[in-house]
Amino acid sequence: MALRTPPPPAPQAHPQPALKKVLNRWDTLAIGVGSMIGFGWVVLTGDWITTAGPLGAALAMAAGGAIMGVVGLTYSELVAAMPRAGGEHNYLLRAMGARWSFLGSWAIAGGYITIVAFEAVALPKTALYLFPDLNQVFLWEVAGSEVYLTWALVGVVAAVVITGINILGVKLAGAVQTFVVLFLFAVGALHLLGALTNGEPANLEPLVSNGAAGFFGVLIVVPFMFVGFDVIPQAAEECDLPPRRIGRYVVISVLIAAAWYVMVILTTASGLSVGQLATSELATADAMGALFGTPAMANLLIAGGIAGILTSWNSLLMGASRLLYAMAESGMLPRWFGTLHPRYGTPVNALLFIGVLSLLAPFFGSAMLGWLVDSGSPSIVIAYLLVGVAFVILRRREPDMDRPLRVGGRGNGGLVIGGASVLLCAGLLSLYLPGMPAGLGAAPWILFGLWWVLGAAFLLRVPRGITPGPDAEHRLLALLASRRGREVPAPAELVGR
Structure with missing residues (x-):
């Protein structure tokens, strides 16, 4: 009797790359806090005080925090209910x-x-404070701001390093974030100590400047200064935490x-x-030096x-990349944006x-700082x-939707x-509208307009007629697949994308 040769083993299918659920509670909190406490508090605080006075500026920021806190409550419930990349x-x-989803996603992106x-522009501006001879090899001038090669290269090198860290894995990016946030808080604690021991109460006069115009002049920067708490929802799919805690x-x-x-x-x-x-x-920085009587503290x-x-750079890069990835996964952006690194599971x-x-931003000079603050805020x-x-819609239409965290009962x-x-x-x-006390100038509106003109081109890719509902993404992908003559994906294939 002849021996039957066993069939060769079936080839093993390589698992598809996926986002990795590795962020712990400290990583998650550091991502949210660190994204909001960027560089604006160093470069813009003096302007806030001269615009509204110490008390006026502090009240504007407190009011802004209250506004963002209310907005944050809506996010906290939604992220707990839908802890997926893309927020x-x-x-x-x-x-x-689908189309409203694109508009909101494009705005926050x-x-x-x-x-x-x-x-990327703020970093070389800061470095110039520490290294006054940094400006070498003049390139050109933008809106009165001189651009030097060595100055711009500081931002370029940092862009390469931070982008590389994020490609190498969200856990590495989260660990770096936690370490740097702890250092930032240590510096803040010293600043507070210096004010409590050596601060001059007379310097706080006048407490309020320019009345309502000053208050609103500070309040308009609030969206830009507080954007970042919503990076936590962007990275929710990578948080190794109960959904309720992510929302909190x-x-x-x-x-x-x-x-x-x-x-x-x-x-x-x-x-x-x-x-x-x-x-x-x-x-x-100058206040820190004055409070302790030494330039070293500055x-x-x-x-x-x-x-x-x-x-802030690390967090917002993380959030923006997850958002573009989610939009690509839903067919709103080219599939290229949805590619995950085969080893690190990051949207490379x-x-x-x-x-x-x-990397390109520093070559437009420090004049870009104010333009970027003002142009990004309305979209946010x-x-x-x-x-x-x-x-509000989901509360009314889907009152029984699973909500691990329900704000307001x-x-x-x-x-x-x-x-x-x-x-x-x-x-x-x-x-932000023209004619208001804190209306934006022409340059920020031009940048704002250019972003939305680009968005209009992608909006045309999004099919009409995709009605809301729990399976809206499946129906959107199914329609796009049928248009391309491909097999319509089954809902099960979309679970845990």
């Missing part, structure tokens, strides 16, 4: 349909990318950031007189500013795209407003919070 993208798709570019960390991170900004305003004002503030390039605060740059192409943009508020609308409390979020964001958005 806003998922909430709007389920509540309002624009806000993220402007902040990443901002940090969204609100906690906002409260910490608000306390930080109020503290920095008051401590800086206590260290410098009105005249000194008017002539200071970096008021927070340099230490600059190091804290650099830490803030790195934490989305990271490279944003990394290249941040638009996204927050739409999330508030989605929150099961009654009308949640609807009140959602409605308040919408109204506050609408009011904040109106401040």
Whole structure:
């Protein structure tokens, strides 16, 4: 009897790359807090104080923190219910349909990318404070700002390093974030100690300047300064935490950031007189040096500013890349953006795209700082407003949706919070309009317009007629697949994408 040769083993299918659930609670909280405490507190605090006075600026930041806290409550419930990469993208798709989802996603992506570019310009500006001879090899001038090769290369090198860290894995990026945030808080604690022991109460006069115009002049920067708590929802799919806890960390991170900004305003004002503030390039650093009587402490605060740059840059790059990845997964952006690194499980192409943009930003000079702050803020508020609308819609249409964290209870409390979020964001958005006390200039509106012109081209890719609902993404992908003559994916294939 002949022996039968066994068939060769079937080839093993290589597992598809996937996002890795590796972020612990400290990583998650550091991502949220670190993204909000960037470099603005070093470079802009002096302007805030001269615009509104120490008390006026502190009240504006406290009010801004309260507004963002209400917005954060809507996010906390939604991320606990839908802990998936892309945050806003998922909430709007389920509540309002595909095209509204694209608009909200594109808005917050624009806000993220402007902040990443901002940090790429802020870093060489900070380095110039520590190294006055940094400006070598003149290149050109942009809006009165001279650009030097050596100055720009500081931002370029940092862009390469931070993008590389994020490609190498979210756990590495989270660990770096936690370490740098701890250093940042240590510097902040020293600044507070200096103000409590050596601050001059007389420097706080006048407490309020320019009345309502000063208050709103500070309030308009709030979206830019507080953007980042929503990076936690962007990375929710990579958090190794119960969904309810992820939602809580969204609100906690906002409260910490608000306390930080109020503290920095008051401590800086206590260290410098009105005249000194008017002539200071970096008021927070100069105040630190004055409070301790040594330039070395000013340099230490600059190091804290650099830490803030790195934490914000790292977090917002993480958030923006996950958002572009989610939009690509839903067919709203080219599939190229949805490519994950085969080894590290990170959205490598989305990271490279944003990394290249941040690499180019320093070559436009420090004039870009103000433009980026102003151009990104309206887009951020638009996204927050739409999330508030989605929150209200889902509360009314899907009252029994699984919500591990339910803000405001099961009654009308949640609807009140959602409605308040919408109204506050609408009011904040109106401040940017021409003719308002804090209306934006021409250059920020041009940058804002260019981003949305580009978005309009991608919006045309998004099919009409995709109605809201829990399976909206499946129906969107099915329609796109049928248009390309491919097999319509089954819902089971989409689970845990």
